[in-house]
């Protein structure tokens with residue numbers, strides 16, 4: 001651990017869905033050597049977890065011990081089977097973590113996965129995911145979701161312009177205004193949080209072959225090219241619209257720092273294929289730092305003790321790097 005990390009305020013690691021693998025990943029990630037405090041119910045942690053309750057985030061805890069800021073839940077943890085009674089607790093933990101980050105007590109938050117369906121069923125959660133809920137908690141700010149690789153070179157960083165949206169709704173939701181906001185937020189965050197002074201962004205087309213000049217779709221010719229040209233004149237380093245199928249292999253990735261994609265799977269398939277265990281989900285545009293592992297609740301393996309903490313460790317490390325840059 002370097003001096004900056006030693007002095008850094010801890011990151012809050014939110015428990016996420018108790019029935020998922022989150023509570024198993026929390027103690028496993030201690031090996032990263034990053035200061036963090038788990039916010040959740042200690043009764044949900046695996047029985048062999050060595051943990052200590054802290055009242056304040058700055059309370060000292062010995063190495064190898066998981067510091068826990070207690071948040072009691074009404075129901076026990078049944079791996080793989082979310083209990084609707086716990087849904088509101090999951091939501092409240094995220095809000096509590098955000099308050100700690102906004103107040104400056106924590107240097108950022110790293111969220112363990114939630115199960116969108118369980119939160120909707122158990123607490124009528126009105127948001128499709130963390131990203132939208134965090135934007136709301138921060139005062140309805142404009143944010144974008146980025147998934148960033150940490151172990152492949154050249155790096156793979158992708159931004160889905162539309163996020164948790166049915167595919168049939170994408171063409172209507174994908175507007176020049178939306179892509180422009182994604183470009184501006186991403187470019188600013190690449191400079192501020194990733195240390196890339198003049199970020200190069202690639203913009204994927206919506207259609208196969210980026211429309212092939214109207215043969216397979218019209219959005220690229222109707223407005224995407226004009227938007228990219230206008231923003232390029234301002235000095236932004238942009239390329240596109242590019243055919244999405246040929247923009248993610250290594251030589252192509254060497255030509256840009258982040259890709260703005262039209263929809264969820266166009267962005268997430270390449271990164272989860274290239275770097276599932278090292279991928280990190282980052283919300284750009286928030287007034288505080290938020291990262292997350294790139295995977296979900298993995299109910300199929302919850303309780304088996306086999307969940308891989310690599311993505312959580314990568315998420316904690318990235319949050320710590322971002323915090324030291326700020």
Ligand SMILES: NC(=O)C1=CN([C@@H]2O[C@H](COP(=O)(O)OP(=O)(O)OC[C@H]3O[C@@H](n4cnc5c(N)ncnc54)[C@H](O)[C@@H]3O)[C@@H](O)[C@H]2O)C=CC1
Nearest residue numbers: 112113114115116117292294295296297298300301307308
């Ligand atoms: N940031 C978040 O809160 C996220 C939440 N989700 C939610 O998670 C739920 C389940 O989503 P799925 O699409 O099934 O994706 P998933 O990532 O939970 O699981 C996909 C496959 O990957 C495996 N896997 C995932 N993480 C792993 C790990 N750390 N170690 C070993 N194997 C791992 C699982 O066992 C499963 O076979 C959904 O409700 C989804 O919305 C999904 C992605 C991110």
Ligand SMILES: NCC(=O)COP(=O)(O)O
Nearest residue numbers: 128129130131132281292
């Ligand atoms: N597929 C990515 C995902 O579901 C992450 O969503 P969020 O909870 O971070 O908004």
